[in-house]
Amino acid sequence: MLYAMSPAAETPVIEFRDVAYRVDGHEILDALNLQVRRGETLVLLGRSGSGKTSTLKLVNCLQSASSGDVLVNGVANRDADVIALRRSIGYVIQEVGLLPHYTVRQNVGLVPKISGWPPDRISSRVEDLMKLVGLNPDLASRYPHQLSGGQRQRVGVARALAADPEILLMDEPFGALDPLTRDELQREFLALQQSLQKTVLFVTHDLREALRLGSRIALMEAGRLVTVLPPQEFVRSEDRWASAYVRAFGGDLGSIADRRSS
Amino acid sequence: MNFLRFIFENRGQVAELTLEHLWLVGISTLFATLIGIPLGIAIARRSHLDKPVLATANIVQTIPSLALFGFLLPLPWLGARADRLAILALTLYALLPIIRNTYTGIRSVDPSVVEAARGMGLTDSQLLYQVQLPLAVSVILSGIRVAVVISVGMATIAAAIGAGGLGEFIFRGLAMVDNSVILAGAVPAAILALVADYGLGWVERRLQP
Numbered sequence: 236m237l238y239a240m241s242p243a244a245e246t247p248v249i250e251f252r253d254v255a256y257r258v259d260g261h262e263i264l265d266a267l268n269l270q271v272r273r274g275e276t277l278v279l280l281g282r283s284g285s286g287k288t289s290t291l292k293l294v295n296c297l298q299s300a301s302s303g304d305v306l307v308n309g310v311a312n313r314d315a316d317v318i319a320l321r322r323s324i325g326y327v328i329q330e331v332g333l334l335p336h337y338t339v340r341q342n343v344g345l346v347p348k349i350s351g352w353p354p355d356r357i358s359s360r361v362e363d364l365m366k367l368v369g370l371n372p373d374l375a376s377r378y379p380h381q382l383s384g385g386q387r388q389r390v391g392v393a394r395a396l397a398a399d400p401e402i403l404l405m406d407e408p409f410g411a412l413d414p415l416t417r418d419e420l421q422r423e424f425l426a427l428q429q430s431l432q433k434t435v436l437f438v439t440h441d442l443r444e445a446l447r448l449g450s451r452i453a454l455m456e457a458g459r460l461v462t463v464l465p466p467q468e469f470v471r472s473e474d475r476w477a478s479a480y481v482r483a484f485g486g487d488l489g490s491i492a493d494r495r496s497s
Numbered sequence: 498m499n500f501l502r503f504i505f506e507n508r509g510q511v512a513e514l515t516l517e518h519l520w521l522v523g524i525s526t527l528f529a530t531l532i533g534i535p536l537g538i539a540i541a542r543r544s545h546l547d548k549p550v551l552a553t554a555n556i557v558q559t560i561p562s563l564a565l566f567g568f569l570l571p572l573p574w575l576g577a578r579a580d581r582l583a584i585l586a587l588t589l590y591a592l593l594p595i596i597r598n599t600y601t602g603i604r605s606v607d608p609s610v611v612e613a614a615r616g617m618g619l620t621d622s623q624l625l626y627q628v629q630l631p632l633a634v635s636v637i638l639s640g641i642r643v644a645v646v647i648s649v650g651m652a653t654i655a656a657a658i659g660a661g662g663l664g665e666f667i668f669r670g671l672a673m674v675d676n677s678v679i680l681a682g683a684v685p686a687a688i689l690a691l692v693a694d695y696g697l698g699w700v701e702r703r704l705q706p
Contacts, residue, residue, distance in 0.1 A: 295616050322618035332613020336631050346617050394617070404616075 246309040247474045248273050248402060248434040251292055254303035256289055264458045267303070276428060276435040277463075278449035280480070285455040287438045291404050294436060295324050302472045307402070314397060322350055325395030325433070329407040331378040331387045339365075339390050340375040346398045364393040387415040392424075396431075403435045409444065415476065421447055442484045445469065453478065466492035500680035507681070515685055518662035521580065521655055522648045522689075526589035529644055533592050534637065537599025538625065547600060551692075554593040562586065562651055564660045583652065583660035590651055591644035598640025602633030635705045642697035649690040653682065663689075 247270035256264040264286045271277045279287040292298040293305045296317045305312045309322065328493040331340050341348075343364055346359045350359070365372055368389040379387055388408060395403055409417045421444065428435065428448075439445055445452045446466040454469075454477055461476045470481055470488045483486055507687050540547040560568075565586050575581045614628045630637075634658050656664025666682025 297612060297616055318618050318620055320618075321616060326613065326616035328613055328616075332616075334610060334611050334614065334628060335607075349617070349619055349623055436519065 247271055247307060248453065249436060250304075250306040250309075251290070251293070252304040254293065254300045254305060256286070256298065257301045264293075265289075267460055269460055269463065271432055271434055271436055271454060272328065274432045276437055276448055278437045278439060278452045279455060280439060280445045280452050282440055282496060284457075287440075287455050288406055290455070291406050291436060291438050293368045294402070294404055295321050295326055299469075310473040314334075322346055322398060323400050323402070325398075325403040327388075327391045327395045327401040327405045327408045328405065329410045331379070331391040331398060333390055333394070335379055338358035338376050338378055339370070339382070342379070342390055343393045343397055343451055345394060360397060361393075364396055367396070367427070368388040368393045381414075385413050385420060386411060388416075388420060392427075401434060404436060405437045407439055408437075408440070410441070424448060439453040442480050442488065443491055446488060500677035500684065503677045504685075511681060514661060514663050515689070516666055516690065518652055518664075518686065520640070520664050521583055521587060521652045521660065522645060522693075525575070525584045525648055525652075526591055526641065526645050528584070528588040529591035529595050530641060532588070533595030533640075533644075534599050535597045536592075537601060537637075538630075540596070540619075541600045541603035550602070551593075551597060554596050557589050558593045562590070562655060563653045565589070567673050569660070571702055573638075574669045574674065575676070579655070579658045579660040582658060583655035583662075585675060587648050587651055587655070591648050594640045594643040594647070595637075596640075598643075599633070599637050602636030602640075603629045605636070635701050637705060638697060638701040640700065645693045645697060646690050649693060650688060 236309055249269075249271035251269040252265045254264060254267040255262070265288075267290065268278075269290075279290055281287045289298055293300055293312070294307065296312055296315070299313070307315065307324075312320065334345070337345070340358075340361050343361045347357045358444075360377065362372060365375065368391065370386065370389050372381065374386065379390070382390065388411075391408065395405075409420050412420065425448065437445075437448060439448075446469065449466055451463055451465050452469045453463045454474075456476050462472065463475050464472055464477070467489075469477055470492045472478060472481070536550060540550045566582060569575060569582050569585060574584075575585055592681040610632070611624065612625055619627065645667065652662050653664035653667055655662050656668050663686045667679050670676065670678030670680075670682065
């Protein structure tokens, strides 16, 4: 609420200013300028090696820009306290990255625990979160290898939400799931996002997923941002890369994009 | 079964030498663990140090044990007492498996787990104590297990420089050309090695993540 009234409302939650990222002289990202607005789900779409995952990791300082600035809430990452920054950002990845020696409860409560929450507050938070992401509370004492892929992914989402971060970074979170489970989790993501209104940066190579989940789609190709468009405009775009993507996926893409807006 | 009678008749001395043996192995393994695990952690995290450290530990391992005892003999404080010398030599031998397994154990933790943990905002030390070490613990322990088994055998040679242990029977038996005396040292030493191997193996399985 505070934000709506303050001038900070104009500050993008995440901003890339002329960012380049190179590894051993090899260019991963170049001249990236992009703003993520409060409460939106910005989808980074592109094929493997297009630089979308690197873009994501620049936000929580798992990688740092070679030049240019990445700003979170107006503060440049190079000036930020990295540990505090990461704890304020939820992070979900495809392999989930759950700690295999921690139970579901411990995994979900990880960030609150390292942030020094009292134990009773952690346990009630874990309980709430498991309900929120549709996990049976009986699973709390299980280990990740005892869960199905969909359940693991739910735990990953719950863990990312644990400290109630304003920002969520999601790196192909549903990529490894079977189509039915993926559909289910996408639907739940939309419902969740409607109530939580997080600022989400979401990486995928799946155009259907991008159209379904994104407020805007940022198309990346070979380390460059090609275009940023809302789903309905994306499917009709004349842009060379965007239309190539749309052709490759074919079918009733328009309806996916429109159903979202309706 | 002559050696069994010999053992029975000299049970007091067998017990004493076994305890001495255990002391040599135990204290040197402790030192090697206290040095080797931090060193293994350090080289797992700063990759430019890994090759020189592992190479050095490897070279130490290849020095014949009798020669190593000989090299260390002229050292001031250490050379004065045989058991100190033996403990130093055994510690040096035990280092390689412990350093190498600590290093390998930490390096083989799934990189996606480590990256996710870093992304959650764990500090370096939280990452080490809450993620990397717990996941590497069984590999590290199997390094300690190898070190103990090597040390139990190696410690028999310590008797050559008068450090005691079950090797005394072996060297005495060799001098007397009496197999039962040799066996009175060799069999308990072998049993020690087997028990240590089995015991630590059990702990290792219990700690498997």
